[in-house]
Amino acid sequence: TKPGRLPLPPGPKPLPLVGNIRDIPLGVPQWELFESMAQKYGDIIHLNVLGQNIIVLSSLEAINDLLEKRSAIYSSRPRSTMMHELMDMGWSLAIIEYGEQWRRIRKAFHRHFNANETHRYYDTQNECTQSFLRRVLRSPDKLFTHTRHLFAKSIMKVTYGIDVSESENDPFIYHAEQTIAAFNAAARPGRYLVDLLPILKYVPAWFPGAQFQKDAQYAKAMSNRMVNDPFQLIKERERTGKTVPCVVSALLDEAPPAGPQRAEEEDIIRKAAGIAYAGGSDTTVSALQSFFMAMILYPSVQKRAQAELDAVVGPHRLPDFADQKYLPYIVAVTKELLRWKMVTPLAVPHLTTEDDEYRGYFIPKGSIVLGNSYMILHDPVVYPEPHEFRPERFLTDDGQLNPDVLDPTIACFGFGRRICPGRAFAQDSFFSVVSNVLHTFNISHALNEDGETIPVLPEVSDGLISYPKPFSCLIKPRSTSAEALIRNTEDP
Numbered sequence: 047t048k049p050g051r052l053p054l055p056p057g058p059k060p061l062p063l064v065g066n067i068r069d070i071p072l073g074v075p076q077w078e079l080f081e082s083m084a085q086k087y088g089d090i091i092h093l094n095v096l097g098q099n100i101i102v103l104s105s106l107e108a109i110n111d112l113l114e115k116r117s118a119i120y121s122s123r124p125r126s127t128m129m130h131e132l133m134d135m136g137w138s139l140a141i142i143e144y145g146e147q148w149r150r151i152r153k154a155f156h157r158h159f160n161a162n163e164t165h166r167y168y169d170t171q172n173e174c175t176q177s178f179l180r181r182v183l184r185s186p187d188k189l190f191t192h193t194r195h196l197f198a199k200s201i202m203k204v205t206y207g208i209d210v211s212e213s214e215n216d217p218f219i220y221h222a223e224q225t226i227a228a229f230n231a232a233a234r235p236g237r238y239l240v241d242l243l244p245i246l247k248y249v250p251a252w253f254p255g256a257q258f259q260k261d262a263q264y265a266k267a268m269s270n271r272m273v274n275d276p277f278q279l280i281k282e283r284e285r286t287g288k289t290v291p292c293v294v295s296a297l298l299d300e301a302p303p304a305g306p307q308r309a310e311e312e313d314i315i316r317k318a319a320g321i322a323y324a325g326g327s328d329t330t331v332s333a334l335q336s337f338f339m340a341m342i343l344y345p346s347v348q349k350r351a352q353a354e355l356d357a358v359v360g361p362h363r364l365p366d367f368a369d370q371k372y373l374p375y376i377v378a379v380t381k382e383l384l385r386w387k388m389v390t391p392l393a394v395p396h397l398t399t400e401d402d403e404y405r406g407y408f409i410p411k412g413s414i415v416l417g418n419s420y421m422i423l424h425d426p427v428v429y430p431e432p433h434e435f436r437p438e439r440f441l442t443d444d445g446q447l448n449p450d451v452l453d454p455t456i457a458c459f460g461f462g463r464r465i466c467p468g469r470a471f472a473q474d475s476f477f478s479v480v481s482n483v484l485h486t487f488n489i490s491h492a493l494n495e496d497g498e499t500i501p502v503l504p505e506v507s508d509g510l511i512s513y514p515k516p517f518s519c520l521i522k523p524r525s526t527s528a529e530a531l532i533r534n535t536e537d538p
């Protein structure tokens with residue numbers, strides 16, 4: 047059969063012109079809408095939004111068959127006029143279209159962030175976690191600011207060998223954070239009309255109503271500084287013979303020594319390094335916020351985790367990566383963290399680059415393909431009472447990690463050739479922070495002026511990256527000796 051004659055996968059009936067726009071209203075988490083659609087239409091659904099074909103996959107089988115096995119044609123990204131053209135962020139590994147540039151940037155990134163390499167960053171991760179503990183001790187009311195700073199510090203050190211200042215006004219952090227904010231605004235569906243009507247990009251910035259052009263110019267300036275400034279600093283260090291070990295220096299050492307190939311490779315390295323901060327920041331922050339939320343809502347989990355730390359690590363030192371294999375419950379907490387309130391419930395959209403046929407359905411070239419990670423990791427058959435935070439689900443009766451339980455990494459970091467290349471680094475960070483925080487602090491409900499507990503609802507925001515909705519949290523050292531352990535980490 048010719049693919050064109052096959053039916054599209056099932057789905058809600060589209061309206062003329064606008065298609066299914068009314069079936070996916072803004073403000074309702076899309077993964078929940080897609081879950082109810084999957085219950086009605088099956089694990090492969092088709093929607094049409096303003097002419098754009100969207101395919102939603104809701105089973106591991108369909109995801110494996112298409113995003114993994116046919117990844118050669120399921121690995122591009124949708125194009126956004128705002129991000130790719132006006133903001134000039136098309137270089138970014140996360141949104142660049144599938145092809146030679148993507149392959150080269152990804153390879154450079156992967157070479158230093160794959161699971162066999164990330165142990166080299168253990169010391170930096172430890173130092174950054176300890177600096178985080180000190181900051182939380184000093185100003186517990188700024189817990190979430192410190193959480194953001196924690197990732198910024200470790201990724202800048204690992205990638206560029208740069209020690210960012212303690213101040214929130216550090217210029218490297220500032221440019222990266224401004225870029226991320228602009229990127230997030232542009233990623234919100236419907237935020238910029240220019241993405242629906244690309245012709246608008248020719249409207250000049252001074253034209254009344256053309257705020258998007260001003261936003262784009264600002265974002266472009268910020269993202270250029272984010273990707274160029276730290277890279278130039280490394281080049282300067284190379285010239286003056288003052289190199290500091292870091293991912294960028296290592297990549298520059300591996301590059302051809304001179305000539306046009308050198309220039310080309312330097313460009314690839316600049317881009318690969320530039321995405322590390324942007325790819326990891328919001329995601330790590332969201333997961334750590336969920337961690338604090340879970341610890342407030344599930345005090346018995348916190349107690350059991352602390353009991354394990356007391357038994358294995360003891361009161362005289364802080365936990366370290368070497369303890370990991372003796373801390374199955376802590377590891378289970380980090381797994382549950384990636385499953386419970388998901389950071390990227392629909393992963394990141396893929397785009398097909400050829401017409402395809404699957405189970406008798408036609409999947410047109412240029413379709414956006416979403417894998418519903420949320421649904422897979424909230425399947426009550428695999429994870430009973432899926433909305434509860436229950437690390438025990440990953441353990442055997444005698445408290446060891448149970449290899450028979452599906453690991454959340456099967457879906458929480460996306461799929462196929464685009465799977466998150468920062469996932470090993472992210473998991474290391476979570477182990478380090480979760481173990482050290484629980485070893486030294488107690489986390490509980492914040493109290494209002496009358497001493498009453500401020501309730502916390504386990505709610506999250508909609509969006510490509512989902513966050514817990516803002517909540518307050520009380521964090522206090524577990525004991526004077528725990529406090530001393532933190533203070534002792536201070537540089538002499």
Ligand code: HEM
Pocket residue numbers: 139140141152155159321322323325326327329330333389390393394395396458459460461462463464465466467468469471472
């Ligand atoms: C909780 C932590 C994290 C989660 C849940 C997460 C999730 C994801 C997901 C779902 C994707 C898209 C995969 C797909 O297209 O199927 C992705 C891509 C990416 N992630 Fe992560 N990520 C996390 C942390 C990090 C960190 C720490 C870094 C950097 C060190 C990073 C760097 C990237 C990059 C560069 C991409 C783009 C890859 C590409 O398009 O080829 N991520 N991540």
